[in-house]
Amino acid sequence: MKQSLYNVETYDNLKVYEAVCKIMADQNVAQDLRPDMKVVIKPNLIMGKNPSHPTTTHPTVIRAVAKWLHEQGVDNVILAESSGGLYDHNAMRNVYHQCKVDELTDVLTLNDNFEATHVHSPEGFKCHSFHLINPIVEADYIINICKLKTHAMTMYSGGIKNLFGTIPGLEKPQMHYMFPNLHDFSNMLVELSQVVKPDLTIIDAIDAMEGNGPTGGDSHPLHMLLGARDHYTQDWFAAGLMKIEPMDVEMIKIAKEKGLVHEDEIELLGDEIPDNLTAFKIPDAAQVDFSSHVPGFLRKPFLAIAKKLFRSYPAVDKSKCVGCAKCAESCPAHIIKIENKKAIFTKKGCISCFCCQEMCPMKAIYVKKRF
Ligand code: SF4
Ligand code: SF4
Known part of the structure; x- marks a missing residue:
C-alpha cells in the first residue's frame, strides 16, 4: 500500500x-x-x-x-x-x-x-x-x-x-x-x-x-x-x-x-514522519472502550454499567445560544425546542450522537457527563 x-x-x-x-x-x-x-x-x-x-x-x-x-x-x-x-x-x-x-x-x-x-x-x-x-x-x-x-x-x-x-x-x-x-x-x-x-x-x-x-x-x-x-x-x-x-x-x-x-x-x-508530532486533544464526548482491559467473562456487565456511568449528553451555554435552531433541525430524536430564542434540551430520548453540537455555529453546546 x-x-x-x-x-x-x-x-x-x-x-x-x-x-x-x-x-x-x-x-x-x-x-x-x-x-x-x-x-x-x-x-x-x-x-x-x-x-x-x-x-x-x-x-x-x-x-x-x-x-x-x-x-x-x-x-x-x-x-x-x-x-x-x-x-x-x-x-x-x-x-x-x-x-x-x-x-x-x-x-x-x-x-x-x-x-x-x-x-x-x-x-x-x-x-x-x-x-x-x-x-x-x-x-x-x-x-x-x-x-x-x-x-x-x-x-x-x-x-x-x-x-x-x-x-x-x-x-x-x-x-x-x-x-x-x-x-x-x-x-x-x-x-x-x-x-x-x-x-x-x-x-x-x-x-x-x-x-x-x-x-x-x-x-x-x-x-x-x-x-x-x-x-x-x-x-x-x-x-x-x-x-x-x-x-x-x-x-x-x-x-x-x-x-x-x-x-x-x-x-x-x-517526506518522513516528523519526530515532533504531539498528541491531539480528544473530544469531551469521545467514548473510549476500556473493556479490553477487563477479563472476558466480565466484559458484558462492565460495558452495560460503564455505558450508563460514562454516558455524555449535550447541554447549552445560554449566553452563547442565539436561537438559530440549527441544532433542532439536525437532532434525529427531535428533542430540542427553541423557546425565547434559546435552545432547550431534554435528556429523554437523546442518543448522544452530538449532531446538535456538530451543527451549532456558536459553539454553544457542550458535553455533560453523567458521572
Ligand atoms: S445551534 Fe447553537 S446557537 Fe443555534 S439554537 Fe442551537 S444551541 Fe443555540
Ligand atoms: S446528542 Fe443527538 S439526540 Fe441528543 S440532543 Fe443532540 S442531536 Fe439530539
Whole structure:
C-alpha cells in the first residue's frame, strides 16, 4: 500500500499544487483517467465556515487537485457534497460561498443536482442499500478530499467518515437514529465507504482539528498532505499521526476486522514522519472502550454499567445560544425546542450522537457527563 506524505507549511497555492502533483505521481492516478470521464471531488464541507478554521477542506487543496485533473485533459470535474442541514440549491450555495469553494469555478463545476438514488449494497452487508447523492452515483472516478479532525462521536474523522456526506442532507441525522450506538453507526460508515469506493483519498492535514471536532474544536496543524488509494489503511496511519490508537477508533477497528486495513504493507513515499508530532486533544464526548482491559467473562456487565456511568449528553451555554435552531433541525430524536430564542434540551430520548453540537455555529453546546 503506497502512502504519500508531503510536508506543506501553509496553504500556499504553489506549494500545495506541487505536493498534489507528487501524490498523483506516487499513486499513478494519471493511468486511470480518460478525457471523457466525470470526476467527482468529495470534500468535507460539513457546514458553511471560513477556510481559516480547520473545519472544512481548504479550497487551495481542492483547486490544486482540479487544476491537475485539467492538465490531464479531464474537463468534467464536479465538486459534490451534502453538508449537515438541508441539501438544496439555497443551502448549498450558502455553504459553497462561506467555504469559498465558489471561487473555484474556473477549474470545476459546483454540484447543482440535489437528487439522490438508492444503491444496493453487496450481499452480506447489514445495510442493504444506501440513498446516495446523484453526482456520486453517476461519477466515473471519485477523489475524496477530507480534513483531518477529531470527532465527538467517532473520535476520529478522515477518509471513511468523510463519505457520510454522500447521504443527502437531513437523512444523515436519521441514520444516527437508525444506528444509535457507536459500533452499529461505525459499521454503517464502513459499509457506506465500501459502496461509494473512492478511487483516491487525499487528507488535508496542513491545518487539522483537535478537541471538540468536527466543528467546534481547535487548530492543530500537522503541516502535511497525505494521499493513498487505500483510505482504510490511510485512516489507520493518520490516526497514528494524531497519537490516537487506531484500534480505539471503532470504524478503523471494524475496517481492520473486515480485512480492509493493511498497516504492515505501508510503503511511505515522500517526506518522513516528523519526530515532533504531539498528541491531539480528544473530544469531551469521545467514548473510549476500556473493556479490553477487563477479563472476558466480565466484559458484558462492565460495558452495560460503564455505558450508563460514562454516558455524555449535550447541554447549552445560554449566553452563547442565539436561537438559530440549527441544532433542532439536525437532532434525529427531535428533542430540542427553541423557546425565547434559546435552545432547550431534554435528556429523554437523546442518543448522544452530538449532531446538535456538530451543527451549532456558536459553539454553544457542550458535553455533560453523567458521572
Ligand atoms: S444551541 Fe447553537 S445551534 Fe442551537 S439554537 Fe443555540 S446557537 Fe443555534
Ligand atoms: S440532543 Fe443532540 S446528542 Fe441528543 S439526540 Fe439530539 S442531536 Fe443527538
